[in-house]
Amino acid sequence: MMKTTSKCCETNHEPNQNKPCSGRSLRQLACGEQCTIVKVPSNSYLASLGFRINKTVTVMAKGILNGPILCCIDGRNIALGQEVAQTIQVEY
DSSP states (O other), rough: OOOOOBBBBBBBOOOOOSSSOEEEEEGOOOTTOOOEEEESSOOOOHHHTTTTTOOOEEEEETEEEEEEEEEETEEEEEEEEEEHHOOOOOEE
16 A cells, blocks of 8 residues: 655645744645634634634645635635635634
8 A cells, every 4th residue: 555645735745734823814824734723703604614713724725826725624625715714813
């Protein structure tokens, strides 16, 4: 059995989970960064997608030219717009 490494983003580079992300928005994370949500706007739609305080989120890909950000949360991939991602605060 061959072990595969997941790639992320349009640059197809290895994910980096060692960068600290304290006090940052979800929009500021790089591909492969995994952090915990500490602040999310009161929005029932975001909550229904799983974006809640203390949830772990990983940035899987970022669209070019301010395109959507693909996040993995609760085992599901969800695309968010840049403006929405800016309102979600995360920390390492």
